[in-house]
Amino acid sequence: MPSDSDRLLIAQIRQGDGRAWESLIERYEGRLLAFVDRRLHDRAASEDVVQETFIGFLNSLPNFDENRELQTYLFTIASHKLTDQLRRLGRHPIKSISDSPSDLLNQQYDHHKGVSSMARSQERRDLESVAIEHCLGQMIRQWQEKSDYIRLKVMELLWIKGWANRDVAKFLKISEQQVANFRFAAVKKLSEHVRGAGLSAEVFPELQQAPGE
Amino acid sequence: MSVTREQLDAYIDDALSETETAQVEQALRSSDALRRQLRSLMQERDRGDHSVGAIWRRRRLSCPTREQLGNFVLQVLDAEVEEYITFHIRTIGCAFCQANLADLQTRQQEPKKSQERRRRYFESSAGYLAARRK
Numbered sequence: 001m002p003s004d005s006d007r008l009l010i011a012q013i014r015q016g017d018g019r020a021w022e023s024l025i026e027r028y029e030g031r032l033l034a035f036v037d038r039r040l041h042d043r044a045a046s047e048d049v050v051q052e053t054f055i056g057f058l059n060s061l062p063n064f065d066e067n068r069e070l071q072t073y074l075f076t077i078a079s080h081k082l083t084d085q086l087r088r089l090g091r092h093p094i095k096s097i098s099d100s101p102s103d104l105l106n107q108q109y110d111h112h113k114g115v116s117s118m119a120r121s122q123e124r125r126d127l128e129s130v131a132i133e134h135c136l137g138q139m140i141r142q143w144q145e146k147s148d149y150i151r152l153k154v155m156e157l158l159w160i161k162g163w164a165n166r167d168v169a170k171f172l173k174i175s176e177q178q179v180a181n182f183r184f185a186a187v188k189k190l191s192e193h194v195r196g197a198g199l200s201a202e203v204f205p206e207l208q209q210a211p212g213e
Numbered sequence: 214m215s216v217t218r219e220q221l222d223a224y225i226d227d228a229l230s231e232t233e234t235a236q237v238e239q240a241l242r243s244s245d246a247l248r249r250q251l252r253s254l255m256q257e258r259d260r261g262d263h264s265v266g267a268i269w270r271r272r273r274l275s276c277p278t279r280e281q282l283g284n285f286v287l288q289v290l291d292a293e294v295e296e297y298i299t300f301h302i303r304t305i306g307c308a309f310c311q312a313n314l315a316d317l318q319t320r321q322q323e324p325k326k327s328q329e330r331r332r333r334y335f336e337s338s339a340g341y342l343a344a345r346r347k
Binding site: 013016018021022025026029030031032033034035038039047050051054055058059069071072075076079082083086121122124125128129132133136137140144147149152153156157159160161162163171190203204205206207 | 217218219220223226227228230231234261262263264265266268269270271272273274275279293296297300301304305308309311312313315316319320327330331333334335337338339341342343
């Protein structure tokens with residue numbers, strides 16, 4: 001959820017308030033610069049990408065959903081601008097594994113196209129994302145409030161890093177059964193929520209897996 | 214540890230830490246199977262498939278707040294929260310939190326440089342803001 005202060009800032013910027021825009025730049029430029037420079041290692045080029053990010057934000061402001069967290073939105077724009085810059089430099093990961101224009105990698109990866117080829121509609125995909133974000137976000141907040149950090153770590157390693165149960169258990173020095181139990185409970189709750197929203201849980205690979213896999 | 218599907222997904226988004234990016238690139242250069250897996254993942258993304266892990270990562274559902282990261286720098290957090298943030302930044306390698314942390318640390322060291330940058334950003338974008346008023 002966006003903070004009240006970010007909401008106010010956005011409202012003021014929408015009115016064309018220069019001081020509010022200055023405040024937004026002051027608040028976010030440093031973290032965006034660090035995020036971009038981590039990949040570019042060129043301070044001047046990174047500053048250009050951050051500049052493009054801010055301009056991109058202003059251009060996309062009419063479509064900005066105020067329920068989205070501003071920082072996450074800015075990082076998303078910065079990621080796209082960074083990818084564009086890396087591709088221009090021939091340093092994007094996908095580009096760097098094959099420079100052959102006929103290579104399948106180059107044919108497949110282009111985030112500016114592909115809309116017509118999507119099997120499911122963007123609208124449906126957005127609904128699925130919102131359902132997961134809502135339910136999982138709530139679960140994570142509950143774990144944090146209860147200081148249940150071991151469960152949070154388990155699920156983060158399983159779903160963000162894609163580690164196997166046994167590797168998670170070994171790393172966190174707990175039993176594989178405990179890892180499997182945490183996974184089972186999370187899969188069950190998320191699947192129920194997604195289905196309750198009238199959506200299919202089967203589109204998510206994590207929710208298709210049998211516990212223990 | 215081998216490269217996972219989730220790492221590849223984050224790799225396509227340029228969301229891995231520097232170290233992990235280098236590891237994935239090295240693995241991709243030496244493994245046909247991994248390159249095939251990457252192609253397959255890109256096709257899935259093109260079809261509109263997604264995953265719980267990718268939504269979690271992109272929406273930053275477990276990221277500490279900026280205030281918590283500030284307190285982390287000052288080392289005034291409860292031990293268990295501090296330990297979790299260390300895990301999130303180092304083991305998970307969250308690029309967004311790493312950036313926030315780097316910013317908090319450099320803000321104290323180079324206040325003047327930050328001010329100059331901010332002025333440049335403002336001057337280069339103010340025209341777009343003015344256009345919004347019309």
